[in-house]
Amino acid sequence: MELKVLQLDQLNDLIQVLIMDDYQLIGPKVKDGVISYDSIKSSSELPIGIIDHQSPGKYALQNIQSSRFFGYTVSPYSWKKYLYPPVQSLFKVNRNGKGISFEVTNDEPRYAFLGVRGCELNAIKIQDKIFLKGNYIDPNYKRRRELSMIIAVECFNTCETCFCDSVGSGPEIPDGADIVLTEIFEDGDHYFLARSETEKGQDIFNHLKLNDADDKHVLIKDAQLERVRTQLKRRVQTTGLKSNLMANPDHPRWDEVAERCLACSNCTMVCPTCFCMTVEDVNDLDGTTDRQMRWDSCFTSEFTYIHGGNTRESVKSRYRQWLTHKFASWQDQFDSLGCVGCGRCITWCPPGIDITEELEALSIPSNQYKKGE
Template sequence: MKLIDLDGLQALLVALRAQGYDTIGPVRRDGVIVYERIDTVADLPAGWTDRQAPGSYRLERRDDAAVFGYAVGPHSWKRYLFPPKQTLFSVRREADGGLAFEPAPLDAPKRAFIGVRACELAAIGVQDRVFAGGEHVDAAYAARREAVLLVAVNCAVAADTCFCAAMDTGPAVRGGHDLALTELIDGAGQRFLVEAGSAAGRALLVSLPGCPASADDIAAARAQTERNAAAQTRSMDAVATPALLLRNLEHPRWDEVAERCLSCANCTLACPTCFCSTNQEVTDLAGAAHRERVWDSCFNVDFTHLGHGSVRGSVKSRYRQWLTHKLATWHDQFGQSGCVGCGRCITWCPVGIDLTEEVAAIAASDGGSKS
């Protein structure tokens, strides 16, 4: 482990760009923290934090200059690995009347993600399993994923909507990263404890200016993460929830939540693991057409449209499908939960629906076996 300061963090950005990486990290824009290109540490949201609650997100000033002193914003890293719109192929009519098809080139630039939280590492792992872990690999996703270097950050603060500790995905970074940072601000000043998680990370760490981390710094970093976990107020029994939901498919709570749900798809768009998509054709006046893959959502009534109409025509059925897939049948498909406890679906729901509250309400009146 090594201890660096802000100059050392800047040296990391410089080193990454020298290796050909676009550096993507948190920036403050339009009243939120999003992930965009950063060139220097001055682009980071120093001195800002987020206040989140069901249906509410606000940025506020901190009383220090922490650059990672927030939880998570509306964007996830999904938009870079599984982009909202991707051209699959193009077709044009040639002079002889025939059609010429051209696959879209793979777009996989080298990117370094700066400030990836533990829950987001877990979410990337989930999408890795979906897109690249089975028999049928999504070549575009796999290429983009291979080109990414991950600089993680151990969380120092927990939003009101966080529950990663309950899902066993955070707040401490435990793998899947190249480098992991812990930002410490106390009487000794502002500094970053850095540890490597891969060969690429170790090579970078050696090149950074700094000094060996002391036992006190390591203890301070560990204590900070433990305080974060203890500060989380939302919870869920991740082990018991799948069976709970599947034996309560006709529970009256589904009707109650449907009366509030707008079926707007905000939760699935903000979610770092949701992967539903559809294809659409786009034409131009020159006679060319393009097939695009775009994000879709199980909350859209046309998502399950067949010849006779939508399979899930009611809001109740669509909400139930989303929650039971995310927390239960995802295990059957991919061997893990589809939820990482980031809380984005709670924060960005316009009516403040809280999936942990819905699960708790069903559990409170569950008449089935608890085994």
């Protein structure tokens, strides 16, 4: 659809239209010292003038005294938190007299996600493949996904940890958003370029009086995207990656990284594509049981527990599972990488293990590899 101009004061109009349309608006705001994707009622709650600095094991926000709304890159949280919540009730067990029954209660959240980045939309599309495109469908994910609206916002900045371009996940916004916004700050002019990409997005646009953008706007937008792309310094060499990882389960680098890795599972928790979960019973004193699905991580030791022991006991094997899954076996399973280059796992790794660095080291043939390279 056509590119429109959304003036600064119309950003809040957009938010109000969404709220009036019964969407629960989720967008970026500063909370607990980080950008958090949280409930938003007005544009004034957005992280105005805030940028983030991310590097291996480090995260900090800075107020640069600007009026920019979306100057940060990505939140530690991903939208996964809403589409695939960390704890979900599957059903309740009722024990009445001599019988037992399982009762499903569905929530019907209607989310509008404001500020979805290119890498993040790709992550959502990857999770769609897992939960919607296989032999089995996750009905809760399906319902949330169908009810939700995605308002993507193109990146203006990058962090040191970003590498979306090299894994084919950004910085451009892929198909799949309902509305795509680009925040423009050019010669003192501050406005958004907006495009609706679905009927759902167009319905929202119909409530706003948006002027058409012209060719100059298209040039500005394209130039901004290209500038962001050139800022991306970190890279993953994807050619030959899968076969190399599959062929090197005993590369000396695995032992080295295992010495640094705390198996804390932070990387899997912040990863927007990681989908592993466990199912647990939460028993109440009133005799009911809530059967809950919870995020789990392949870094925990009991993840592979099987009567008497864990099949992946060493940290080496768990790190190897994670990395080879993301970059190799994921390709066999879901026909894409399991990584979108958002860099969260690098930032939130306490010892600052950098997957791009690990992949590069692993690409050196075992017999030529020197420790600490």
